[in-house]
Amino acid sequence: MGERSHRTLVRIVFIGAGNVASHLAPAMEACGVGRVCQVYSRSESSAVALCDRLAEATAITDASRIITDADIYVVSLVDHAVGEVLAAVKDVVERCGIRNDALWLHTSGSLPMETLAGMSERYGVFYPLQTFSKRVAVDMAQVPIFIEGSSPETTASIKAMAEAMSRSVHYADGDLRRRMHIAAVFACNFTNYMFTVADDLLKTDGLSLEVLYPLIRETMRKAMEGSPVVGQTGPAVRGDRQVVERHASMLPDGLADIYRQLSEAIYKRSLQV
Numbered sequence: 001m002g003e004r005s006h007r008t009l010v011r012i013v014f015i016g017a018g019n020v021a022s023h024l025a026p027a028m029e030a031c032g033v034g035r036v037c038q039v040y041s042r043s044e045s046s047a048v049a050l051c052d053r054l055a056e057a058t059a060i061t062d063a064s065r066i067i068t069d070a071d072i073y074v075v076s077l078v079d080h081a082v083g084e085v086l087a088a089v090k091d092v093v094e095r096c097g098i099r100n101d102a103l104w105l106h107t108s109g110s111l112p113m114e115t116l117a118g119m120s121e122r123y124g125v126f127y128p129l130q131t132f133s134k135r136v137a138v139d140m141a142q143v144p145i146f147i148e149g150s151s152p153e154t155t156a157s158i159k160a161m162a163e164a165m166s167r168s169v170h171y172a173d174g175d176l177r178r179r180m181h182i183a184a185v186f187a188c189n190f191t192n193y194m195f196t197v198a199d200d201l202l203k204t205d206g207l208s209l210e211v212l213y214p215l216i217r218e219t220m221r222k223a224m225e226g227s228p229v230v231g232q233t234g235p236a237v238r239g240d241r242q243v244v245e246r247h248a249s250m251l252p253d254g255l256a257d258i259y260r261q262l263s264e265a266i267y268k269r270s271l272q273v
Helices: 002-008 019-030 044-051 079-096 152-165 174-203 209-225 241-249 253-270
Strands: 011-015 035-040 058-060 072-075 103-106 122-128 145-149 169-171
Touching: 011 019, 019 035, 019 044, 019 072, 019 122, 019 152, 035 044, 044 058, 072 079, 103 152, 122 152, 122 174, 145 152, 145 174, 152 169, 174 209, 241 253
Parallel strands: 011 035, 011 072, 035 058, 072 103, 103 122, 145 169
Antiparallel strands: 122 145
């Protein structure tokens, strides 16, 4: 019984060991999708650290050593590294004369699904829309996952995987994913940079970002429970250009430019309400 289960267990290879992979790989094992057997990363420490959180995966740093007989391959790399790594794996597959009909997935919000077309007849996208950091726990059941497959059958397989992990699974083609990714950059990456700027400004006066926590929480509450447009406050939305210019004059050139541009954008957007 145990030997049979071992033979039929879905074997997964993770190509990448960054922030996204560090959450997806353990989640796939935990929800019963399969067993991760190998993790590739250019960084040995990253590959080993991820393997330490998995049942029995092997860490490798040479793309040519990626096994060619797994059932699922999850490519979770920075976009510019994907082509080079896939080319190395494809060379191995062709040299060995093995036809790889495994399911190939990537986790990018920007890359087209067809990036994986040369790896298998079964390929698609498994895009979790969330900000991930290696040492910060995330409840994957709450993370929206957007999927796309090379055929209806492949899409159904990817959907089943996603639904085993998350309560929020949606279909999104490449154009929609790219638009969502842009929206996510504004909502997450740019917003976090603004927190960083605020923290830096406060530190010059011996304060910390904690003094803004109530303000940040209320801002997020209004955006999530109501409308960010209706909830907009501050000198820019009021058209108070004297205050805007006074603030900008207190900032170094780079931040002053950002302050003025954002203030102008806020004012113009308020005129559309």
